[in-house]
Amino acid sequence: xxxxxxxxxxxxxxxxxxxxxxxxxxxxxxxxxxxxxxxxxxxxxxxxxxxxxxxxxxxxxxxxxxxxxxxxxxxxxxxxxxxxxxxxxxxxxxxxxxxxxxxxxxxxxx
Amino acid sequence: xxxxxxxxxxxxxxxxxxxxxxxxxxxxxxxxxxxxxxxxxxxxxxxxxxxxxxxxxxxxxxxxxxxxxxxxxxxxxxxxxxxxxxxxxxxxxxxxxxxxxxxxxxxxxxxxxxxxxxxxxxxxxxxxxxxxxxxxxxxxxxxxxxxxxxxxxxxxxxxxxxxxxxxxxxxxxxxxxxxxxxxxxxxxxxxxxxxxxxxxxxxxxxxxxxxxxxxxxxxxxxxxxxxxxxxxxxxxxxxxxxxxxxxxxxxxxxxxxxxxxxxxxxxxxxxxxxxxxxxxxxxxxxxxxxxxxxxxxxxxxxxxxxxxxxxxxxxxxxxxxxxxxxxxxxxxxxxxxxxxxxxxxxxxxxxxxxxxxxxxxxxxxxxxxxxxxxxxxxxxxxxxxxxxxxxxxxxxxxxxxxxxxxxxxxxxxxxxxxxxxxxxxxxxxxxxxxxxxxxxxxxxxxxxxxxxxxxxxxxxxxxxxxxxxxxxxxxxxxxxxxxxxxxxxxxxxxxxxxxxxxxxxxxxxxxxxxxxxxxxxxxxxxxxxxxxxxxxxxxxxxxxxxxxxxxxxxxxxxxxxxxxxxxxxxxxxxxxxxxxxxxxx
Numbered sequence: 230x231x232x233x234x235x236x237x238x239x240x241x242x243x244x245x246x247x248x249x250x251x252x253x254x255x256x257x258x259x260x261x262x263x264x265x266x267x268x269x270x271x272x273x274x275x276x277x278x279x280x281x282x283x284x285x286x287x288x289x290x291x292x293x294x295x296x297x298x299x300x301x302x303x304x305x306x307x308x309x310x311x312x313x314x315x316x317x318x319x320x321x322x323x324x325x326x327x328x329x330x331x332x333x334x335x336x337x338x339x
Numbered sequence: 340x341x342x343x344x345x346x347x348x349x350x351x352x353x354x355x356x357x358x359x360x361x362x363x364x365x366x367x368x369x370x371x372x373x374x375x376x377x378x379x380x381x382x383x384x385x386x387x388x389x390x391x392x393x394x395x396x397x398x399x400x401x402x403x404x405x406x407x408x409x410x411x412x413x414x415x416x417x418x419x420x421x422x423x424x425x426x427x428x429x430x431x432x433x434x435x436x437x438x439x440x441x442x443x444x445x446x447x448x449x450x451x452x453x454x455x456x457x458x459x460x461x462x463x464x465x466x467x468x469x470x471x472x473x474x475x476x477x478x479x480x481x482x483x484x485x486x487x488x489x490x491x492x493x494x495x496x497x498x499x500x501x502x503x504x505x506x507x508x509x510x511x512x513x514x515x516x517x518x519x520x521x522x523x524x525x526x527x528x529x530x531x532x533x534x535x536x537x538x539x540x541x542x543x544x545x546x547x548x549x550x551x552x553x554x555x556x557x558x559x560x561x562x563x564x565x566x567x568x569x570x571x572x573x574x575x576x577x578x579x580x581x582x583x584x585x586x587x588x589x590x591x592x593x594x595x596x597x598x599x600x601x602x603x604x605x606x607x608x609x610x611x612x613x614x615x616x617x618x619x620x621x622x623x624x625x626x627x628x629x630x631x632x633x634x635x636x637x638x639x640x641x642x643x644x645x646x647x648x649x650x651x652x653x654x655x656x657x658x659x660x661x662x663x664x665x666x667x668x669x670x671x672x673x674x675x676x677x678x679x680x681x682x683x684x685x686x687x688x689x690x691x692x693x694x695x696x697x698x699x700x701x702x703x704x705x706x707x708x709x710x711x712x713x714x715x716x717x718x719x720x721x722x723x724x725x726x727x728x729x730x731x732x733x734x735x736x737x738x739x740x741x742x743x744x745x746x747x748x749x750x751x752x753x754x755x756x757x758x759x760x761x762x763x764x765x766x767x768x769x770x771x772x773x774x775x776x777x778x779x780x781x782x783x784x785x786x787x788x789x790x791x792x793x794x795x796x797x798x799x800x801x802x803x804x805x806x807x808x809x810x811x812x813x814x815x816x817x818x819x820x821x822x823x824x825x826x827x828x829x830x831x832x833x834x835x836x837x838x839x840x841x842x843x844x845x846x847x848x849x850x851x852x853x854x855x856x857x858x859x860x861x862x863x864x865x866x867x868x869x870x871x872x873x874x875x876x877x878x879x880x881x882x883x884x885x886x887x888x889x890x891x892x893x894x895x896x897x898x899x900x901x902x903x904x905x906x907x908x909x910x911x912x913x914x915x916x917x918x919x920x921x922x923x924x
Contacts, residue, residue, distance in 0.1 A: 282585030303838035
């Protein structure tokens, strides 16, 4: 009986210590998360600042010789049929059979 | 048998027996005996009750002390957040960001520090004052020293500062200089969309934190939403497009400089949803460092003044299409109807004439294409003043537009008190009724979207609550066709952008001066719709006092000023808006 009381008391003490340790770890993590969030928001602001349109415009102007960036205009659009696709591969004689069969199949469907 | 020996007999047998022997009355003895026994019982009961009360009292006292102790502890100890909270649940208590329609940041927060002085802790007031004046250009060493040695115990030096300034102030090393952490509002794009964003400043300030409050624009309109801790993680998405806004502002600024205008405004609106994609007003300002309202001069000349939603101007011939559209709607005319344009029309002292002489008669379509005041006035006479008033009212030209900006209520249109027949005629070609460029955009949107009045909005994805029809489909289509002709063969020939089929109407209105109209100052406006084959956007560009000085004579008409600027804007932004050009031929 007495031993059991001692045992339980020891267990409770242990649990208490462990809980406190975990809480301390959690608190450190919270602080770290807070700091990371803060850093993230500063980085986001920095990113937005570095990518502000006026700066990008200046950069495009400065590097015009190398990049030749101009605003997108209507002339830059073209239709799909104006795109020079690679020529279709030459058909081998041995493939002709397949074409014939395919045509026959189509005719049957009709 | 110890028990029996201790037992007191119920009746005092000894006394009774001896009394009997003497022949006395035994009942008296018995009564006395009973009384004595009763007294004994009473006393012991009393003792027991008192004992119980005492125990109970002590228990309550202990309880009371325990509660008092707990209350005292709770009151005296520093509050702390629950430590075992989940990481995701923690609240980021800061003002919500503002982002554009594609999620790019327009306004966010930054940690900064304030600088204050506790004069009691100052070691070297004079040296500190001199050193501070060196760090901050706008501070004066002499007045600082006076403040430090005066009666005040506490004073703010700087509400916010850069990390470099903070380091420099820290290096002064005086213990009286203190830093307080706080958040500040940052607009990373500088001047971009300054009027829409407005600006923010500090409300209640403490040394540990300061409240950031919106002072103008959407920062003020949505102040509560932005400060709501529940929604602080969720940015406020506005309908503006950052790159489109930047392109519009850039072209507008260039045009304003080139044409020597003192101000300019541009509005780009989605004709179906009423979303404002770009809203610009020049000159503008940096919301990071919002200037103070002007104490002298005209408010309309301040950079804080938003010409596109606050500026009420007579918008000139851009109004003509409304008179014609209404006449078409009422079945009074068709685009081919011939109208007598011989003039001038005289009305008392007043005379209505045309800019050029266009001959004796023009078709309704040509009245718009050539912009004939006389022709429009004749059409307006057919409509009548009440009908005109109702129609312009239904397009929203008589009320301020309920836009989500505090400044919008300032854009109240001006009309004459009595809407006479003369007013009907002048208003038909845009004189006698002053409205904001945004009003004009709403009116043109109704022509562009097939006859529905839209409510402009600055919020992304806000669907129109109810679509209210003001024109029939056919009228809108016929009006649009006329507006397209204005660009292909009329006053706005410089406005054509190959691929994007611009339709629109120019307007050049003399500015009202003292008593009469100025002769050399105009507001040049071009209200356009593009692409005409499938209208998606309406663009209104207004220039304040433009003057093209490249020719022999200064040219001020919208066709030479607002139209080329609009064309360049459309050339730049249409690809950005994802519009694929279509070439008509």
